[in-house]
Amino acid sequence: MKTLTLSEKELPFDLDLTFSCGQIFGWKKSGNIWKGVHNGRIITIRQDNRTIRYSGCDKKVLYHFLGLKDNIPEIYQSICTHIAKFTHEKQDLFFLERFLLSKGIRILRQDPWECLFSFICSSNSNVRTIGKRIGLLMENYGTCCSIGENLFPEPLAMGAIDEESLRKCLTGYRAPYLMGTAEYIITHPDFFLKISSLSYPDAKKELMILPGVGPKVADCVLLFGFERMEAVPVDIRIRKIITAQYQDIIPGEKGTKTLSYDTIADFCRSYFGPYAGYAQQYLFATRDVRQELSV
Incomplete structure (x- = not known):
């Protein structure tokens, strides 16, 4: 297998979190090796601390696919800056906790x-x-x-x-x-x-012209297939999180029982800023997965 050693600017990175957080399907893990399809190729990847071992593609393809160009500290700082602006400098300890649990995630660049x-x-x-x-x-x-x-x-x-x-x-x-x-x-x-x-x-x-593509699927494709970091897929899990944690600060929505898809997504863009898609993924990755895994 080929190797890629991650530098400080490419950290943190967690391969397991990245592939298990609901943004990609069809990949399987055997031991500590992930295997799946990307851009018409069968690729295998494993991580040993800072070393990424891989086969089936070249370094440039892997680097792009794994989103290793993303500067996570800068992304987190951008999110925090927008939160502080929205809340008038009030800290969001809930989001901080979720970020610390999932900061090794990268948004994959899928075909x-x-x-x-x-x-x-x-x-x-x-x-x-x-x-x-x-x-x-x-x-x-x-x-x-x-x-x-x-x-x-x-x-x-x-x-x-x-x-x-x-x-x-x-x-x-x-x-x-x-x-x-x-x-x-x-x-x-x-x-x-x-x-x-x-x-x-x-x-x-x-x-959304395409059959079977509603707002959520469209946002997933834009976030994971086109690098549109402002796209916020809103599924039932994200809806529950935003409703439970942020409903009281969503403009004009205090006391509203059911928030619309667009209301939640627009709030996330206003609250988290241009990397709202990353913020959504941090929240999604730390959801309670016990119920869906047991189905």
């Missing part, structure tokens, strides 16, 4: 198609079911690289599968979404290039 495919598959599911679903789709329709190892199905492959066959891969109501999205990407080959050139609001609207 846009693989990210989009994965998050359509992930809707309204627990971690185990998502893994089974994606595994079956890769096994049945992904290009075979070696014995027992397949890539994510390409749009052309997904567009050629009938709905009944897709449902056999545990996709359920998501089957026509996967088919429709694949067909759209096939007929609009410059779609991802277009998304990368748009502003965050316009890119989100464009993504």
Whole structure:
């Protein structure tokens, strides 16, 4: 395996936290080695303190994929500065605690198609079911690289599968979404290039044209596939955290029982600043995972 030694500016970094915090699917851990697909390649990665050992890609690809260019102390300082501005210098001890528990996380830079495919598959599911679903789709329709190892199905492959066959891969109501999205990407080959050139609001609207892509999936794709750090995916866990900890300081929302998706996401951008996506991931990573793992 090749090696990459992390410098001080590339720390903190925690491979296990990064791959287990809900931002990527289809990767599996065996011993201390993570293995999965990125940008049409099978990659293996392990971490031994400051040393990253890897195979299946070159250093430049790995460095970008793992988000190692991100300066975590600067990101944290930016978040704290915006919190202080919002609260008039009042400390947020709740967020500080969550950051200290999860500061080794990086936002991965995923392939846009693989990210989009994965998050359509992930809707309204627990971690185990998502893994089974994606595994079956890769096994049945992904290009075979070696014995027992397949890539994510390409749009052309997904567009050629009938709905009944897709449902056999545990996709359920998501089957026509996967088919429709694949067909759209096939007929609009410059779609991802277009998304990368748009502003965050316009890119989100464009993504939501796709079947099965609502606000949450669109924000996941923008954050994890396009480096839009202002994107804040709001699922039931983040909704509970924001409602419990911050509802009283959300402008005009004190006493409101149910906050809208946009209200929560807009608050996070105002409160945490341009790295609200990172802040969201710190909060998400420290949620109580016992219930969803037991399903």
